[in-house]
Amino acid sequence: MKLTVISKTPVQIWRDSSVKIADIWKKKGFLTTEETQKLLLASLKSFDEDDFDNLSLKFRTSYMFTITDLIEQLTPKQFCQIIPIKKDFSGHKWGCKDYFYTRDWIEKNIGWDSKIPDGFQFLMEYWADDIFNLSSWMMTVISDNQRRQSGKSLFKKFAEENGIKFHTLEEFGSE
Known part of the structure; x- marks a missing residue:
């Protein structure tokens, strides 16, 4: 038995996997539930914000819409099979x-066996x-789109609409 040394990072390995499954999608025009789960998992695991x-x-x-569209092909039960809910039980203590x-x-909002109706809200x-x-x-991407359209980020727009004043470094001068 001959072993091959793989000199790739985990992100690169996941990215290669997502490319292979995406190629299947292009050839067939659709994905099975299992293929959708694999593509979504590979896409999520290969995600590197810096890149x-x-x-x-x-x-x-x-990319953001592709991910949310893939999520909408699954039920919460199927999604949990690839990305389990984090076993953190102290949210009530910290209000999170x-x-x-x-x-x-x-x-309350979807049910375990119904398709996810809104991939973005589900992620949130x-x-x-x-x-x-x-x-x-994704919120940064949405804010960048908002800034491109109106010249204001989501945060700045929210602050203005709610009478919140915030200060910038430019106001204080540079040191």
């Missing part, structure tokens, strides 16, 4: 999401480290 931040806003936006929050939200409500990082990045 994506250097890409065009159009590409980042397209945890395992119980996510489980209850799914049961889901509790897992990989998902938290991705959803935070």
Whole structure:
């Protein structure tokens, strides 16, 4: 038996896997549930915010919609098979999401066996480290699109609409 040394990072290995499955998608025109799960897992595991931040806003936006569209092909039960809800049970103590929050939200709003109707909202409500990082990045992409359209980020628009004044380093001068 001959062993081959793989000199790739885990992100590169996941990225190669997602490319192979995407090629299957292009050839067949559709994916089975299992293939969708594999592509989604590979896409989520190969996500590296630093790599994506250097890409065009159009590409980042397209990637974001591709991920949410893939999520909408699955049920919460199928999604949990590839990215389990983080087993963190102290959300009530800190006023944040945890395992119980996510489980209850799914049961109340979707059900475990129904297709996910809104992939973006699902990501925003889901509790897992990989998902938290991705959803935070997605909010940045949305904010960048908002800034391109109006000249103001989501945060700045929110602050203005709610009478919140914030200061910038430029106001204080550089040191």
